[in-house]
Amino acid sequence: MIEMVDVKKTYPNGVIALNGVSIKIEPGEFVYLVGQSGAGKSTFIKLIFREEVATSGEIRVNGKDLVKMKWREVPMLRREIGVVYQDFKLLPKLTVYENVAFALEVVEESPRQIRSRVMDVLEQVGLKNKARFIPDELSGGEQQRVAIARAIANYPKLLIADEPTGNLDPETSWEIMRILEEINASGTTIIMATHSKEIVNTIRRRVIAVEDGLIVRDQYRGDYGYEA
Numbered sequence: 470m471i472e473m474v475d476v477k478k479t480y481p482n483g484v485i486a487l488n489g490v491s492i493k494i495e496p497g498e499f500v501y502l503v504g505q506s507g508a509g510k511s512t513f514i515k516l517i518f519r520e521e522v523a524t525s526g527e528i529r530v531n532g533k534d535l536v537k538m539k540w541r542e543v544p545m546l547r548r549e550i551g552v553v554y555q556d557f558k559l560l561p562k563l564t565v566y567e568n569v570a571f572a573l574e575v576v577e578e579s580p581r582q583i584r585s586r587v588m589d590v591l592e593q594v595g596l597k598n599k600a601r602f603i604p605d606e607l608s609g610g611e612q613q614r615v616a617i618a619r620a621i622a623n624y625p626k627l628l629i630a631d632e633p634t635g636n637l638d639p640e641t642s643w644e645i646m647r648i649l650e651e652i653n654a655s656g657t658t659i660i661m662a663t664h665s666k667e668i669v670n671t672i673r674r675r676v677i678a679v680e681d682g683l684i685v686r687d688q689y690r691g692d693y694g695y696e697a
């Protein structure tokens with residue numbers, strides 16, 4: 470599903486964010502990315518959906534070679550990947566329904582398919598009753614659930630979450646984790662960057678630890694391994 474071979478990423482200002490990363494992630498896995506601030510977690514994530522391009526090395530995602538990929542092929546890659554951010558990134562003037570529908574309209578579904586799929590994913594995240602609300606009228610946890618609904622609307626094989634609980638209180642974070650676990654149980658691969666020692670040590674999954682642009686640990690059912 471994801472394979473990286475000796476991947477390096479140097480930003481234009483000269484910062485080496487990844488310094489030779491090799492990893493394989495299989496379909497259906499749930500992977501935590503942990504490590505200190507600045508370690509390279511977000512960079513790793515951005516390379517997977519080609520928000521950033523590797524400086525050297527090989528990256529394959531869903532059978533596609535991201536090094537050889539042309540810019541016009543990038544939208545096809547991104548259709549197969551859902552992305553969730555710490556700060557939700559919802560469109561503030563659109564309703565919950567419209568925020569999710571937007572993700573489907575860009576892939577040219579029929580209006581009827583869109584309506585039924587939007588209501589299905591909103592039900593999955595427990596927000597069917599708030600379809601007409603706008604993001605400002607929702608709690609942080611609810612906004613993140615909308616972002617997750619949007620991310621999964623197009624049946625992605627892979628869901629990437631960069632600190633999805635970073636702005637949420639502990640109780641709300643557990644709700645988000647329960648939803649992510651359900652999505653993973655239905656077969657979607659999940660990669661989640663996190664600073665939450667509690668979550669990583671409670672819901673035991675594969676842990677990939679990054680330090681100074683290198684993978685320093687890769688452990689099934691691993692623990693957080695840092696002092697929070």
Ligand SMILES: Nc1ncnc2c1ncn2[C@@H]1O[C@H](COP(=O)(O)OP(=O)(O)OP(=O)(O)O)[C@@H](O)[C@H]1O
Nearest residue numbers: 480482484485486505506507508509510511512513
């Ligand atoms: N667009 C950019 N231009 C230049 N340097 C960058 C850019 N994005 C990240 N960096 C640098 O690359 C390194 C890795 O950053 P990255 O965002 O991947 O870390 P991170 O592990 O996600 O950190 P955090 O836990 O704080 O989110 C850092 O030194 C950072 O300053």
Ligand SMILES: [Mg+2]
Nearest residue numbers: 510511512631
């Ligand atoms: Mg980051």
